[in-house]
Amino acid sequence: MMRNSIIKFCILMSLSLVTFCSFADSKTEQKFVAITAIVEHPALDNVRKGVEDELKDNGYINGENLKLQFASAQGTSANAAQIAKQFAASKPDVIVGIATPSTQALVAATKRTPIVFTAVTDPVAAKLIPSWEASKTNVTGVSDALSLDSQIDMMLKIKPDTKNIGYIYSPSEVNSTIVLKELQTALEKRNIKITAVPAPRTSDISTAARSLKGKVDLIYTTTDNNVVSxxxxxxxxxxxSKIPLIASDPDSAERGAIAALGMSYYDLGRQAGKIVIRILNGEKPGDIPPQVGNxxxxxxxxxxxxxxxxxLSEEVLKSAAKIVEK
Structure with a gap:
């Protein structure tokens, strides 16, 4: 009788130990998050930092219960495609795509690994997702789309007599071409012209800007990665040339623009990080509707x-969340 009791006790202890070990393993299981950006510049770097900080603040510590890997495409689509293939082959739990070209490469590389995009203006036009509803695919994320009307209002507060706006952009960036079309429509309603100058390479930016001298009242820039770089x-x-420079990327104001009304790219990264955590916790990306930065x-x-x-008018100065003096 005593022997049977001892055997039962040992079996129960063994089962308890197995259960405890399984529970401990689930708590210490290492997750793998890969992040890729089309290029490194302040706005996109802030997005990445926001994602990483959100993970850390929620208990995902790199080197402990999290493996974090980052790769920059250095501004080229060929590199973005190569990185996407490598990441897809390494089978992370989630891949974060920062900016449209990198995310497009990821979507082309895998239909299974969860993908969270961020710093993408129009994910539908970029063919990342079919609509603004939950995609039922492996893709979701956060857009940095802005109201163009509020952008135009800001430009007119900076330079009230504006009749012609210069726009420098990279023709290969879907974000930039979409904004150009929407800007043309919005400005036409206000009887303002737009002069658009393509700059396919970073080295073309200065030449494109000089070509606008004497032709425009100000230059407006978006988050075009080629231009921002x-x-x-x-x-x-x-x-x-004494041409007012207005931007939609807040970091650009610290780099020479007079004013920038746009997303807080760090907070955009935090918002994307929250989605990454939901997926790590078991949700499917296709069940999470895409969001817009808030x-x-x-x-x-x-x-x-x-x-x-x-x-600058007092009205403009008072409405600023941040004033740079350098």
Missing amino acids: AYEALAKVANE ITQLTINKKAAERQGVT
Whole structure:
């Protein structure tokens, strides 16, 4: 009788130990998140930092219960495609695509691994998802789409007599071509013209900007990765030519634009990070509807305004969330 009791006790202890070990393993199981960006510049770097901070703040520690891998495509689609194939083959739990070209490469590379896009203006036009509803695919994410009307309102507050707006863009970036079409429509309603100049390479930015001298009242830039990568060169031409430079990327104000009304790219990354965590916790990306960034801010650069011959009104200064003086 005693022997049977001891055997039963040992069996129960063994089962308890197995259950405990399984529970411990589930708590310490290492997750694998891969992140890729089309290029490295302040806005996209902030997105990445936001994703990583969100993971860390929710208990996912790189090197402990999280394997985190990052790769930059260095501005080329060929690199983006290669990185996408490598990431797909390594089978991470989630891949984060920062900017449209990198995410397009990921979507082409895998239909199974969960993909979370971010810093993408129009994921439907970019053919990342079929609609703004839950996709029922392996893709979801956060868009950085902005209201163009509020952008135009800001431009007119900076330069009220604006009749012609210059727009420098990369023809290969879907985000930029979409914004161009929408901007043309929105400006036409206000009887404002737009002069668009393509700049396929980073080295073309300065030449494109110089071609606008005497033709436009201001230059407006979006989050075109090619343009943002060479923003100091663009700002230099704007200063020399006294052409006001307005942006939709807040970080561009610190790099030479007079004003920038746009997404907080760090918060955009945090928002995408929340989706990554939901997927790590078991949700399917196809069941999570895509989102739009929910935090915008106006950044003003007073020194840039002086260099580009603009006097900022008190109304504009008071509405700024951040004022840069350099």
